[in-house]
Amino acid sequence: MCLAQIERMKINLNIGLFTDTYFPQVSGVATSIKTLKDELERRGNNVYIFTTTDPNAKEVKDDHIYRFSSIPFISFTERRIAVRGLFQATQIAKKLHLDIVHTQTEFSMGMIGKFVAKNLSIPCIHTYHTMYEDYLHYVANGHLLKPIHVKEGTLYFCHHLDGIVSPSKRVLDKLTGYGVKNPIRIIPTGINVEHYEEPSTVDIRKELGISEETPVMLSVSRLAYEKNISELIDALPKILKQVPEAKLVIVGQGPAENDLHQQVKKLKLEDSVIFTGEIDNDDVYRYYRMTNVFVSTSESESQGLTYIEAMAAGTKVVVATSPYTDGLINNKSLGMTFNSEVEFIDDVVTYLQNPQQYPNNLELRKQKLHDISAVYFVDRIIDFYDAALNNYDNSYDDVTDEE
Numbered sequence: 001m002c003l004a005q006i007e008r009m010k011i012n013l014n015i016g017l018f019t020d021t022y023f024p025q026v027s028g029v030a031t032s033i034k035t036l037k038d039e040l041e042r043r044g045n046n047v048y049i050f051t052t053t054d055p056n057a058k059e060v061k062d063d064h065i066y067r068f069s070s071i072p073f074i075s076f077t078e079r080r081i082a083v084r085g086l087f088q089a090t091q092i093a094k095k096l097h098l099d100i101v102h103t104q105t106e107f108s109m110g111m112i113g114k115f116v117a118k119n120l121s122i123p124c125i126h127t128y129h130t131m132y133e134d135y136l137h138y139v140a141n142g143h144l145l146k147p148i149h150v151k152e153g154t155l156y157f158c159h160h161l162d163g164i165v166s167p168s169k170r171v172l173d174k175l176t177g178y179g180v181k182n183p184i185r186i187i188p189t190g191i192n193v194e195h196y197e198e199p200s201t202v203d204i205r206k207e208l209g210i211s212e213e214t215p216v217m218l219s220v221s222r223l224a225y226e227k228n229i230s231e232l233i234d235a236l237p238k239i240l241k242q243v244p245e246a247k248l249v250i251v252g253q254g255p256a257e258n259d260l261h262q263q264v265k266k267l268k269l270e271d272s273v274i275f276t277g278e279i280d281n282d283d284v285y286r287y288y289r290m291t292n293v294f295v296s297t298s299e300s301e302s303q304g305l306t307y308i309e310a311m312a313a314g315t316k317v318v319v320a321t322s323p324y325t326d327g328l329i330n331n332k333s334l335g336m337t338f339n340s341e342v343e344f345i346d347d348v349v350t351y352l353q354n355p356q357q358y359p360n361n362l363e364l365r366k367q368k369l370h371d372i373s374a375v376y377f378v379d380r381i382i383d384f385y386d387a388a389l390n391n392y393d394n395s396y397d398d399v400t401d402e403e
Contacts, residue, residue, distance in 0.1 A: 016113065018050045018103045027222065037049065051065065086115055101113045106154065111157075221252050233269065
């Protein structure tokens, strides 16, 4: 064991998380990073966020958050790209004595993170959050960038990384299909499950004008075209034929919002659909808990944090089938996955009409809560950090010995 390894056993880590997306921006990536930061800090590590400026960020000094000048991303203006900060971030990282860099984006702050790690001679771990082939329409309506460009960009960014975190097997298969050779571990993001069991003092149904007896479906996501919320709305009239009093609550905002409102109006569903707009992340659990079934017709998720949030709140879920969701939702007491609109409608109606047909399996739920917990998530992340640090030290020792 080398001196650096011995020393590291005595102290907690200084960790730099480099991301283009962080609160107050609302996204699964921002939530994942906050969960990682909070649990790492709870264990005594020092975690520093290197991210972009944001006009909506409160001007509150935080010694653990460093923001770098940025501009809105083309055709995706709620996300931002840093335009400077390469050397500034390196100087800050040196003063903080970072032990490891963990990048969360392949764009500006991700490149800066890789530069910092190389200059400080420390390992760089990366989480590959986004299936970019599902988002090509944001640039020139899909006419400029093609899947081959995503492959080439991914291979370029992953070069010289010390490890990659894949949130699901779907992401792993895509990366290996691209030809990525780095060490990769499947580590789904966890959540603070205790938060979803806290008693709620707010009556969300009353605020929304929904009675206690009304069957409620819930959708929580960015209102973007790749989330396929239009398909969910299209299926709603067929659900209402069987459950006329049902309501669909749609939480979120995004570029498809106006089109979705128009679709609801065209189908004359105004009395059955409620758009809440964006909800504070700390309050979303109340919406999960007031609903009968969480629904999603999206096929673009690399993992699907909202699925496990619904499960943590004890709410049944109905989502599109995939290797990830089929493994996650493997019992009808948790939810169902579907292959077609007919299956989707049948599954949703089953939970709305017969809420007691599939009671909670306490042992299964206990195991699932462990598997999706922030504690288990960070256990696995720290283990990956240790492996990267050890391998990096050994590589350094080999180079030194050769010299």
